[in-house]
Amino acid sequence: MNVSTGLGDRHVTVDSGLDAARVDFTSIPVVDLAPIFSDDDAAKQKLGEELKDICTNVGFLYVKNHQVPDAVIDAVFAEAHAFFALPDATKMQYHIQNSKSLRGYGKLLDENVDPANRGDLHESFDIGLEIAEDDPDYLAGKFYGPNQWPDASHMPTFRANLVRYYTHMQTLSKYLFRAFSLALGMPETYFDGIDKGKAMGFMRILHYPPQEDAVDEKQMGIGAHTDYILKQDDKEALQVLNSKGQWIHAPPIPGTFVVNIADLLSRWSNDKFKSTMHRAINRTGVARYSIPFFYNVHHDTPVEVLPACLAPGEKPKYPPTTAGAYLTSRFEDTFAVYKQQKTEASL
Ligand SMILES: O=C(O)CCC(=O)C(=O)O
Numbered sequence: 001m002n003v004s005t006g007l008g009d010r011h012v013t014v015d016s017g018l019d020a021a022r023v024d025f026t027s028i029p030v031v032d033l034a035p036i037f038s039d040d041d042a043a044k045q046k047l048g049e050e051l052k053d054i055c056t057n058v059g060f061l062y063v064k065n066h067q068v069p070d071a072v073i074d075a076v077f078a079e080a081h082a083f084f085a086l087p088d089a090t091k092m093q094y095h096i097q098n099s100k101s102l103r104g105y106g107k108l109l110d111e112n113v114d115p116a117n118r119g120d121l122h123e124s125f126d127i128g129l130e131i132a133e134d135d136p137d138y139l140a141g142k143f144y145g146p147n148q149w150p151d152a153s154h155m156p157t158f159r160a161n162l163v164r165y166y167t168h169m170q171t172l173s174k175y176l177f178r179a180f181s182l183a184l185g186m187p188e189t190y191f192d193g194i195d196k197g198k199a200m201g202f203m204r205i206l207h208y209p210p211q212e213d214a215v216d217e218k219q220m221g222i223g224a225h226t227d228y229i230l231k232q233d234d235k236e237a238l239q240v241l242n243s244k245g246q247w248i249h250a251p252p253i254p255g256t257f258v259v260n261i262a263d264l265l266s267r268w269s270n271d272k273f274k275s276t277m278h279r280a281i282n283r284t285g286v287a288r289y290s291i292p293f294f295y296n297v298h299h300d301t302p303v304e305v306l307p308a309c310l311a312p313g314e315k316p317k318y319p320p321t322t323a324g325a326y327l328t329s330r331f332e333d334t335f336a337v338y339k340q341q342k343t344e345a346s347l
């Protein structure tokens, strides 16, 4: 099949419909992040080498010893259960249609990450950095904005719990980027401060209703795409495409996050680091929840291939872009609501 991503069309061979190969899932490696939080330079270098190997060959990993307390994660899952159980009319008060930067509630099928599909079978609620209505970057149409928050009368702790998780993810991302810098042969702090305190990153809570009988290849929890740091609940649904074109299960492993290299690192590294295709299909018979976090940098950050990633004489595969231009093009492809808003704004 042909799969479109922000990196262009790719042809992938997928043999058996929606099934993922039952290969040993340890083929998606688990990495111990402890060294990057320590002062042990030798252990950090070793971690960088391990990551280099994984990023080059797999592009997908689990991380453990990430320093995010279980209580922070559990609180967000509890909020997700409560929020998605609200009446549809209440959730629709916070619909992404009300936001210029996709903050808020997305109902089933609002999103379609794989253009070959017919809409994704999940509900979502998205937040980003809290940016004021009169912020010049927001007024200039950059991917910033105020969040929409459910009324405290029905969701009293939602905001505080999501913001706390978001803050932990920003910190974890900073340390992950330190490890990725070492893996790319750059100084450890190369990416420090790249978001200039105004990161476009966002987090979501997702609810996948069970998808059993009427499962077809054009409709699933989330279609094939690339992008993060993901916390799954205990229900298996995530699948990852390996280099042989086989879908491999990525089951939940307690105490870990799933990390995908994502497209910007792939571009920075001239594709030496792989942004790996994945999808989710909930066939467990019960609801599944997950919490993706998409680290991002400042809207205006230039994104061009890092010199350290080019061999002598090697040409960059991608023209320079900015993080903002890249992100908004991805969202226009994925969210009909966003594309419509952008089209109306340019008329
Ligand atoms: O819920 C999952 O397991 C995958 C979510 C995902 O890939 C995404 O939100 O980009």
Ligand SMILES: [Fe+2]
Residues within 6 Å of the ligand: 225, 226, 227, 228, 278
């Ligand atoms: Fe994803």
